[in-house]
Amino acid sequence: MGALLVGTVACAIRLSQSRIVSCIAGVYIESIRSTPLLAQLYFFYFGLPSLGIMFSEEVTGIFALTLNSGAYMAEIIRAGIQSIPHGQIEAGIASGLNYFQRMRYIILPQALGVTILPLLGQSIVLVKDSSLLSLISIMELTRAGQMLTSERFMPAEGFLTTAAFYLIIYYILKGFSSWVQKRLIFREAY
Amino acid sequence: MWGFYFNELMRSLPIFLKGLWMTVSVSGLSLIAGTIIGFFWGIIRSGKGRILRRLIGAWVDLIRGTPFLVQIFVIFFIFPEAGIQLEAFPAAVIALTNLAACFICEIVVGGIQAVPSGQREAATASGLSAYHRLRYVTLPQAMRTILPPLVGQYVLIIKDSSIVSVIGVIDVTRAGWLTVQRIPEGIMVFGLVGILYFIICYPLIHLSSNLEKRMTVVATRL
Numbered sequence: 001m002g003a004l005l006v007g008t009v010a011c012a013i014r015l016s017q018s019r020i021v022s023c024i025a026g027v028y029i030e031s032i033r034s035t036p037l038l039a040q041l042y043f044f045y046f047g048l049p050s051l052g053i054m055f056s057e058e059v060t061g062i063f064a065l066t067l068n069s070g071a072y073m074a075e076i077i078r079a080g081i082q083s084i085p086h087g088q089i090e091a092g093i094a095s096g097l098n099y100f101q102r103m104r105y106i107i108l109p110q111a112l113g114v115t116i117l118p119l120l121g122q123s124i125v126l127v128k129d130s131s132l133l134s135l136i137s138i139m140e141l142t143r144a145g146q147m148l149t150s151e152r153f154m155p156a157e158g159f160l161t162t163a164a165f166y167l168i169i170y171y172i173l174k175g176f177s178s179w180v181q182k183r184l185i186f187r188e189a190y
Numbered sequence: 191m192w193g194f195y196f197n198e199l200m201r202s203l204p205i206f207l208k209g210l211w212m213t214v215s216v217s218g219l220s221l222i223a224g225t226i227i228g229f230f231w232g233i234i235r236s237g238k239g240r241i242l243r244r245l246i247g248a249w250v251d252l253i254r255g256t257p258f259l260v261q262i263f264v265i266f267f268i269f270p271e272a273g274i275q276l277e278a279f280p281a282a283v284i285a286l287t288n289l290a291a292c293f294i295c296e297i298v299v300g301g302i303q304a305v306p307s308g309q310r311e312a313a314t315a316s317g318l319s320a321y322h323r324l325r326y327v328t329l330p331q332a333m334r335t336i337l338p339p340l341v342g343q344y345v346l347i348i349k350d351s352s353i354v355s356v357i358g359v360i361d362v363t364r365a366g367w368l369t370v371q372r373i374p375e376g377i378m379v380f381g382l383v384g385i386l387y388f389i390i391c392y393p394l395i396h397l398s399s400n401l402e403k404r405m406t407v408v409a410t411r412l
Contacts, residue, residue: 030395033391034349036348036352036387037349038353039363046379128257129257134259135356163261166260170256
């Protein structure tokens with residue numbers, strides 16, 4: 001959810017008229033997209049304390065994951081917004097709507113139709129990426145598998161159970177996504 | 191203090207370069223093997239054999255549905271129980287190849303399906319064999335849809351290769367992790383790691399979006 005918010009804001013900034021501001025958002029998106037999440041995670045985990053900022057592992061992990069996912073979502077939303085015909089925006093300006101009203105009532109509702117499927121895909125990636133949080137000792141699904149391995153020496157049971165849980169989440173999200181897809185097609189045909 | 195740490199970091203640069211080479215070789219090997227296997231699976235999957243199709247489909251779903259971290263743990267920790275003891279490097283390459291093959295398989299299937307079926311029928315009517323149909327009609331046209339996401343997938347795989355650091359392959363991420371134990375300046379150390387990945391991935395991302403633009407132009411011109 002946080003990622004969606006960051007993504008929308010970053011994307012709005014990226015598309016803004018001001019060249020400098022748009023450039024900053026561009027640097028953020030490009031640098032996140034071309035480095036691995038694990039490096040980013042370590043960057044915040046080892047980096048923030050040296051700046052004197054102490055967060056708990058959970059906060060650091062969620063922070064890194066949000067920033068990471070936000071960049072990808074910004075790109076998806078940007079593609080969605082740019083797919084809307086320019087006439088729509090001009091009509092919005094002509095009707096005297098200001099920037100936020102245009103975004104809120106004209107552009108975003110239309111962009112949603114194009115972006116919803118890639119966004120769901122990204123959330124599947126996000127769930128899988130969250131497994132990396134175990135590496136900075138956050139207690140989640142993968143970590144649970146590791147604990148089982150090291151404490152009771154049962155790697156097979158531990159990791160296969162973990163994999164099964166991830167699969168369940170994956171199939172739920174995938175089912176939801178194909179349901180949305182069907183509804184979208186139906187609406188377009190209608 | 192920053193200056194001192196910076197000098198220390200520069201002195202441990204060889205570790206990073208070695209790590210960079212490791213990252214490049216692990217992901218390079220996996221990409222080559224993964225592309226070949228992925229194309230192979232993709233072609234089979236869009237072919238006729240129903241059992242094979244189901245089998246590959248289930249396998250691809252299984253791999254796409256679980257995190258790579260879990261897969262690498264399964265290969266590295268469970269395989270020894272079955273008597274297959276792997277070094278870290280081959281285990282990493284196998285896991286990454288498998289991952290790459292699954293994602294590429296999906297891309298290839300999408301590309302082949304995007305070719306209008308009339309093309310295939312016309313080829314059959316011209317008396318081309320199954321192999322010739324694939325080689326001269328379907329694949330060349332499918333390549334246009336396949337290429338941009340393929341390069342994008344390469345970037346994802348290179349980034350995923352950072353995960354193999356957890357089983358002790360000394361790649362760039364691992365080099366950063368080892369260095370940060372000595373130099374407690376995480377921003378600097380992992381900033382360097384980030385820059386190294388950036389150097390590899392950024393050109394590829396641009397290549398991918400360039401290809402995408404060029405391929406759509408070709409498509410509209412026809």
